[in-house]
Amino acid sequence: MQATDDSQAARKAWLGLLAKAPGGEVAALWSAADMTPAHSVLRAPEIGAVMVRGRAGAVGAAFNLGEMSVTRASIRLADGTVGHGYVQGRDRTHALQAALIDALMQTDVAGQVESTVLAPLRAAATDRKATRAAKAAATKVDFFTLVRGED
Amino acid sequence: MYVAVKGGERAIDNAHAWLAEERRGDPAVPELSVAQIREQMALAVDRVMAEGSLYDPDLAALAIKQARGDLIEAIFLIRAYRTTLPRFGASLPVDTGAMACDRRVSATFKDAPGGQVLGPTFDYTHRLLDFKLAADGEAGQVAEAKPLQGPTPHIMGFLDRENLIQPEPAGDTTPPDLTRAPLELPASRALRLQALTRADEGFTLGMAYSTQRGYARNHAFVAELRIGTVAVEMDIPELGFSIEIGEITLTECETVNQFQGSKTQPPQFTRGYGLVFGMTERKAISMALVDRALRWAELGEDDLGAPAQDEEFVLYHCDNIQATGFLEHIKLPHYVDFQSELELIRKLRRDAQQVREAAE
Incomplete structure (x- = not known):
């Protein structure tokens, strides 16, 4: 059970990484990796919308905030492994590549996909986040109290 | 016609x-x-x-x-x-407490944990035209500092711990969706929030401003305003678990309003809430004020007859696409309509003339 949970958590992590990565970055790394396997397309890339929800008062009852565009695709490798891709935006190639990567990550070549595609994507995402966080931190106000005027 | x-x-x-x-x-x-x-x-x-x-x-x-x-x-x-896109489903409610904040300010607590982070704001600029932008527009070097560690908790949580603020009961019932079913009144708060988050910024601002000037008497403080990115997570049936399907920028505004108590509620602070796509600070603050004004009935307040308290008025007029559609349609050909109006006016004038002549 633990192993199942761990593998599910790992899959959840790479699918999330692929969904949020810019399509261009995925495409560049994927074509450089040159790993496209034989596969059949189960679900051709499809552009759609997901209704994003929020909570009243941040913590209360759910409400519908608005939609976002999402593209999804599914493929099957020759050995029967199925891969799913759900990515933000309307890039069909991105969704298809995410599905291929998802499938390969469940096979013996997972290590190679991880090091050539996922690790660089993760590093780029971490870097972007860190840069924004550093810029935000530089705008943090450091209050200091001047001489108070009570007397 | x-x-x-x-x-x-x-x-x-x-x-x-x-x-x-x-x-x-x-x-x-x-x-x-x-x-x-x-x-x-x-x-x-x-x-x-x-x-x-x-x-x-x-x-x-x-x-x-x-x-x-x-x-x-x-x-x-x-x-x-x-409207042309198939709907894949709905996300889990976004967790704005886990937002990677570009900006986070509070007008109520100076020393809030996580601090006051200004972000890329127009505030404190002098609103003088910058002619350098007309010449080149290259940005200068941006300062960086050690990123703040740990989560940025919602400031409202501190008031909540003391029971000084009206509680916000969580719920996971499927909210109504005005893109799927016609807007019916009285509207639940979930439906009002959906209408307000996509409402016209100018209309919402005007309504919010009216509450500040005394129409519906609600004096709001911005307990917290935060702008940043949150992950959007959705259950994927073919996987059997949820995954992040993207990341969006949101602006969230939580207001706290003084409240004397009512027939049904003890004296405490009450909340207004704004959550809007993108960096949309003016809109999010406006939304929070209008949300609070529309909550008068559930909080047991009096209906003061103010426009911002009138949900029919607000919700039926806040959508700029509905509004402009109806407004602009009057410029399209109404030849037949107008012909009948013309006939009617001619007849009325004839009748009036005959009455006058008969009287003379």
């Missing part, structure tokens, strides 16, 4: 061709790319996404280009496009 009349086709085609030429402007000036609009007109893009109710910066930028910068026209294009 509308009657089909032929003969306008050539004029319409020519009008559209001229529109395209005017959109391009002087060909000696380089054409704007969609990417340029997305990157450099980012707040216009955010407004179009928020009121178009579809988070997709590239599409919003394209709509702005196509609409020649007319944001309501661009919002119209986005609304029309979104």
